[in-house]
Amino acid sequence: xxxxxxxxxxxxxxxxxxxxxxxxxxxxxxxxxxxxxxxxxxxxxxxxxxxxxxxxxxxxxxxxxxxxxxxxxxxxxxxxxxxxxxxxxxxxxxxxxxxxxxxxxxxxxxxxxxxxxxxxxxxxxxxxxxxxxxx
Amino acid sequence: xxxxxxxxxxxxxxxxxxxxxxxxxxxxxxxxxxxxxxxxxxxxxxxxxxxxxxxxxxxxxxxxxxxxxxxxxxxxxxxxxxxxxxxxxxxxxxxxxxxxxxxxxxxxxxxxxxxxxxxxxxxxxxxxxxxxxxxxxxxxxxxxxxxxxxxxxxxxxxxxxxxxxxxxxxxxxxxxxxxxxxxxxxxxxxxxxxxxxxxxxxxxxxxxxxxxxxxxxxxxxxxxxxxxxxxxxxxxxxxxxxxxxxxxxxxxxxxxxxxxxxxxxxxxxxxxxxxxxxxxxxxxxxxxxxxxxxxxxxxxxxxxxxxxxxxxxxxxxxxxxxxxxxxxxxxxxxxxxxxxxxxxxxxxxxxxxxxxxxxxxxxxxxxxxxxxxxxxxxxxxxxxxxxxxxxxxxxxxxxxxxxxxxxxxxxxxxxxxxxxxxxxxxxxxxxxxxxxxxxxxxxxxxxxxxxxxxxxxxxxxxxxxxxxxxxxxxxxxxxxxxxxxxxxxxxxxxxxxxxxxxxxxxxxxxxxxxxxxxxxxxxxxxxxxxxxxxxxx
Numbered sequence: 001x002x003x004x005x006x007x008x009x010x011x012x013x014x015x016x017x018x019x020x021x022x023x024x025x026x027x028x029x030x031x032x033x034x035x036x037x038x039x040x041x042x043x044x045x046x047x048x049x050x051x052x053x054x055x056x057x058x059x060x061x062x063x064x065x066x067x068x069x070x071x072x073x074x075x076x077x078x079x080x081x082x083x084x085x086x087x088x089x090x091x092x093x094x095x096x097x098x099x100x101x102x103x104x105x106x107x108x109x110x111x112x113x114x115x116x117x118x119x120x121x122x123x124x125x126x127x128x129x130x131x132x133x134x135x
Numbered sequence: 136x137x138x139x140x141x142x143x144x145x146x147x148x149x150x151x152x153x154x155x156x157x158x159x160x161x162x163x164x165x166x167x168x169x170x171x172x173x174x175x176x177x178x179x180x181x182x183x184x185x186x187x188x189x190x191x192x193x194x195x196x197x198x199x200x201x202x203x204x205x206x207x208x209x210x211x212x213x214x215x216x217x218x219x220x221x222x223x224x225x226x227x228x229x230x231x232x233x234x235x236x237x238x239x240x241x242x243x244x245x246x247x248x249x250x251x252x253x254x255x256x257x258x259x260x261x262x263x264x265x266x267x268x269x270x271x272x273x274x275x276x277x278x279x280x281x282x283x284x285x286x287x288x289x290x291x292x293x294x295x296x297x298x299x300x301x302x303x304x305x306x307x308x309x310x311x312x313x314x315x316x317x318x319x320x321x322x323x324x325x326x327x328x329x330x331x332x333x334x335x336x337x338x339x340x341x342x343x344x345x346x347x348x349x350x351x352x353x354x355x356x357x358x359x360x361x362x363x364x365x366x367x368x369x370x371x372x373x374x375x376x377x378x379x380x381x382x383x384x385x386x387x388x389x390x391x392x393x394x395x396x397x398x399x400x401x402x403x404x405x406x407x408x409x410x411x412x413x414x415x416x417x418x419x420x421x422x423x424x425x426x427x428x429x430x431x432x433x434x435x436x437x438x439x440x441x442x443x444x445x446x447x448x449x450x451x452x453x454x455x456x457x458x459x460x461x462x463x464x465x466x467x468x469x470x471x472x473x474x475x476x477x478x479x480x481x482x483x484x485x486x487x488x489x490x491x492x493x494x495x496x497x498x499x500x501x502x503x504x505x506x507x508x509x510x511x512x513x514x515x516x517x518x519x520x521x522x523x524x525x526x527x528x529x530x531x532x533x534x535x536x537x538x539x540x541x542x543x544x545x546x547x548x549x550x551x552x553x554x555x556x557x558x559x560x561x562x563x564x565x566x567x568x569x570x571x572x573x574x575x576x577x578x579x580x581x582x583x584x585x586x587x588x589x590x591x592x593x594x595x596x597x598x599x600x601x602x603x604x605x606x607x608x609x610x611x612x613x614x615x616x617x618x619x620x621x622x623x624x625x626x627x628x629x630x631x632x633x634x635x636x637x638x639x640x641x642x643x644x645x646x647x648x649x650x651x652x653x654x655x656x657x658x659x660x661x662x663x664x665x666x667x668x669x670x671x672x
Contacts, residue, residue, distance in 0.1 A: 025208055028158055032212050036219035039167065039480040043223040046481045047230040052267065052325060054234040054282030089241070131240070 074134040077115065078108045089128040095120040109135045159205045163216050164472035168479055170220020175228065175483040181221035188213035223480050234268065234282035238305045238328030246272040247284060247301045247330065248338065253440055254349065255291035256377040262291035265326055266301060283325045288332040294346025295440065303332035316487075323443070323488035348438050349373060355581020356574070359592035364599040367396070368592075371567065372574040374398035374439045383603070388549070389616050390609035391538070391556020392563040392602075398439040399494060403448035405568050406575070407432050407456070425456040443478075443485050444494035450474040451498075468502055471495075489548045493541050500540020501533050503638040504656065508532040510646065511653035527561075534560040539634070539660050543627040546619035546667050553616050554664070559609050563602060570598050619667040626667065633659045 022029060047053060075084050077099065085096035095118070102118045103109065112133045115121050121129070166188070174181035194201045195210035202210045237245075253265040266286050271279040285308075286301055293299055305328045308318040321327070352373060356365040366378035376384060376396055387393045395401065410431050414424040432452055436445045454470040475495065478485060485491045509532040516531075517523035538556050546552050553559075573595040581588030609615055637656035640649050 021207075025158055028160060028208055029212065032160065032163065032215060035163070036167070036215055039476065040219055040223055040226070042477075043226050043480045047227045050281075052281055052283075053230070054232055054268065054327060055280050056233045056278065057280050058276050058278045 074132055077112065077133055077135050078103065088132055090125040091121075091129065111135060157205055158208045160209050160212070161469055162209050162472075163212070164469070164476040166213055166216040167220040167223075168472060168475040170217045170222075171224045171476070171479040171483050172220075172486055174221035174224025175486060178221075178225070178228075181224060184217045185214060185221055188217040220476075224483050227483050232282070232327050234271070234279055234284070235307065235327040237271075237273075237279065238307045241304070241306050242273055243304055244302065244333075245305050245330075249284070249299065249301070251293045251295055251297045251299060251346070252283065253324075254295055254375045254377050255293060261287060261289035263287045264291055264293065265324060266299065266330075269298075282327050283321075285321060285326050285329045286332050286335065287329065288335050291335055293335060293337055294349055296345035296347070298338045300336045300338055301330060301332045302334050303330045305330045319484070319487050322484045323482070323491070325482070345438055349375065351582050352578045355578045355585075355588050356592065358577070358581055358585050358588040359590075360596050360599075364596050364603070367599050367603065368570065368574040368577075368595060370396040371402070371571050372578060374402075374442055374445070383606070386603075386606040386610040389551075389553055390559045390563075390606045391553030392559050392606060394493070394497070395563055395567040397490060398436070398442050398445040400444065400448035400451070400498060401564070401567065402439075402571060403432060403436070403445060403452055405571050406435055407452050409572060409575075411456075421459060425460055429453055429456050443488045443491035447474055447478055447491065447494050447498075450477055471498055471502065489544065492544050496540040496544055497537040500536040503641070504536035504539060504634070504653070505529075505532050507637050507640050507649040507653035507656070508535050510649040511657075514650045515654075530561060530564065531557070534564065539656065542660060542664065543622065543630045546664070547622040547624075547627060550620035550671070551616040551618050552664060552667075555609050555612065555615050559605055562605050566598050566602050570595055570602065573598070617664050617668050618671050619664070620671040622667050622670065626663075626670070630660075630663050633663070 075088060077085075082093065082096045082100060085091055085099050086093055088096075091099070098119050098121075099115070106117075109115070112130055112135060113126070115129060115133070116123065116126050170181060170184055173184050191202075191210050192212070192214050195207050199207070247266065247268055248270045249266040249268045251264055252267045255262040255264040257263075264286055266284045268282045268284055269280065270277055271282075284301075284305065286303070288301075288303075308321055308329050310317060321329075352369065353365075356368055356372075360368065362378070363380065363383065366376075366380070367383070370376040370379055374397060379396075384393075384396075387396060407428060410428045411424065414427060419427070429452065433449055436449045439445055451470050451474050454473060455465060458465055478491075509528055512528050512532055513523055517528055534557050538560075542552050573591050577588045577591040577595065580591065634656060637652040640652040644652070
C-alpha cells in the first residue's frame with residue numbers, strides 16, 4: 001500500500017496540471033525570479049547609482065549659458081563676419097571667406113544645408129557645423 | 136551550480152536546486168546573456184527573443200510532450216530570463232551619459248580632478264591614460280561628477296591610483312583607422328570622452344597605492360633583469376605593456392603568444408593554484424583557504440587594472456572556489472555561462488571588447504573542442520605510442536581548441552591570424568607559468584630585500600630570453616601569419632556555424648565519432664582561413 005501511495009505522489013510531470021507543477025517546483029521558480037531580480041538590481045546600480053556613473057551636479061538653461069558666455073550659442077550664417085565663421089568646426093579663414101563670397105554672389109542662405117554648395121565644405125564637415133550654425 | 140548529492144525536490148532542509156533531473160535549468164544563464172547581447176547589439180532581435188521564449192513557454196505549459204520532462208521548467212521560465220536580459224540591456228542603453236553629451240558640444244577648456252585608472256602609454260602625441268573623473272569644472276562651476284576620460288598629454292608622469300588635476304579641452308572620440316569605432320572601444324572601459332590636456336598635475340605627494348605597487352614592482356624587477364626582459368615580466372605580472380618595445384610586442388603578436396602578456400584566465404588560474412596549494416600545504420581549513428585565495432586573486436585583478444579578461448577569469452575562479460563551500464559540484468560550462476550573465480549585466484558594452492571576446496571564445500573553445508581534438512590526436516599523431524604523453528597531448532589539444540575558437544575574432548580585429556601559434560604555444564605556455572610565478576615572487580621579495588630578488592630574476596631572465604627567442608624566431612618566418620583584412624561579420628558567423636558539429640559531438644555522439652568531427656573542424660578552419668585570405672586580397 002505504501003509503495004502504491006508513493007507512486008501516486010510521485011506522478012510524472014507530464015501528468016500534472018500547470019498549478020500543481022509550479023507548486024511542486026516552487027523553489028526553482030522563486031530562486032529563478034530572485035536571480036533575475038538580483039542581476040537587474042546590479043545592472044541598475046552599475047548603470048546609475050554607482051559613483052563611477054557620470055552625474056550632472058550643475059545644470060543651467062541654454063539662456064543662462066548664453067548670458068554667461070555673453071555671445072550667441074549659434075552663428076548666423078547670413079550675418080556672421082569672417083572671424084565668427086572661423087569659429088565653426090573645420091572652418092578656417094579661407095573657408096570662412098568662401099562662405100562670405102558665396103553669400104555675396106548667391107544671396108542669403110535659406111538653410112544651413114546650403115553650406116554644402118560652398119567650396120571646401122563636404123557632407124562630413126556640414127554635419128559637424130550644423131549644431132553650431134543657423135540662418 | 137549543481138549540488139554534489141542528488142536530492143529529492145522538496146526534501147526538508149534543502150531547496151532542491153539541482154541541475155540534474157527531475158528539473159534542469161542549465162540554460163538560464165545563456166538565455167539571460169543572449170537577452171543582454173541581443174538587447175545591446177540589435178534591440179529588435181531582443182524583442183524577437185522574448186517573443187520566441189514566450190511561444191516556447193506557452194507550448195511547454197499546454198503541450199506537455201513538447202519538450203522533455205526534465206527541461207519543461209526551463210522552457211516555462213525562458214521568458215523570465217530572456218526578458219531579464221533584454222531589460223538589463225535597455226537599462227544600460229537608456230542611462231544618460233552627461234559627460235559624453237558635454238564632450239559632444241566641445242565646450243572648450245575644462246578642469247578635471249580625478250584618479251588615474253590606467254598606466255600612461257605612448258600614443259598619438261605624447262602619452263595617454265584613463266582618468267576616473269571625480270569633479271569636472273567648466274567656466275569655474277562644477278558641472279559633473281563621475282565618468283571616465285582618456286587624457287592625451289605631452290608628459291604624463293603619473294601612476295595608477297594617483298589623484299590628479301587636468302586642464303584641457305574635452306571632445307568626443309573620433310573614428311580611428313579603417314573606421315575603427317574608437318568611441319565604442321572606449322565605452323567598454325567606461326570612458327565617455329577624450330581630453331587634450333594642457334597640463335597634468337599630481338595633487339599631492341601621497342601616491343595611489345596601486346601606483347605604488349606598480350612602481351615598487353618596477354624597482355624589484357630591475358634587480359638582475361635587463362630592461363627589455365623586465366618589460367616582458369612586467370607585462371606578464373601587471374598586464375602593463377607600456378615599457379615593451381613596439382617590435383617586441385609585434386613579435387609576440389605574429390607568433391600567436393600575445394595572450395600570455397595580457398592578464399587572462401591563465402594568469403588568474405596560475406595565481407589561484409599557487410595561493411590555494413600553498414595554503415593547503417599549511418593545512419589551512421577549506422572555509423578559510425578558499426575565501427583567502429579569492430581575496431588575494433581579486434586584489435591582484437584590481438592591481439592589474441581589472442581588464443575584462445581578468446574579471447571574467449576572476450568570476451569563474453569565484454564560482455569554482457565558492458562551490459565547495461556551499462556543497463556544490465563543479466560545472467565548468469555552467470560556470471562560464473553564469474560568468475557571462477553576471478559580467479554582461481554589470482557592463483553589456485564588454486561584448487564590443489576584443490579582449491573579452493577573445494577570452495570568452497578561448498575558454499568556450501577549450502571546454503567544447505578539447506576532447507574531440509584530443510581524440511583526433513590520439514588516433515593520428517600519437518597513434519604510434521602505446522600510451523600517449525598526456526601532458527603533451529593535453530597541451531596541444533587545449534592550444535589548438537583556443538586557437539580555432541579565437542581565429543575569426545583575431546582575423547577581423549588584427550587583419551591577420553598567426554597560424555604557427557599552436558606550435559609556439561607548446562613552448563610559451565609551459566614557460567609562462569614559471570615566469571609569472573617567479574615574477575610575482577621577485578616583486579614581493581624585492582620590496583622586502585633586494586638581495587632576495589636577484590636569484591629569482593636571474594632564473595627568470597633565462598626563461599624570458601627563451602620566450603623572446605621563440606617569439607622573434609617564429610615572427611621572422613614569412614608564413615607566420617595569414618592576412619585576413621576586411622572579414623565580414625557574416626563570414627565570422629559562418630565559421631562558428633561550421634564549428635557546431637565538433638562542439639556538440641562530445642555531448643551527442645559516441646566517442647569513436649569524435650575524431651571524424653574534430654578532423655572536419657581542422658579542415659573547415661584551414662579552408663575558412665584560406666577563403667578569408669583570398670577575400671582580403
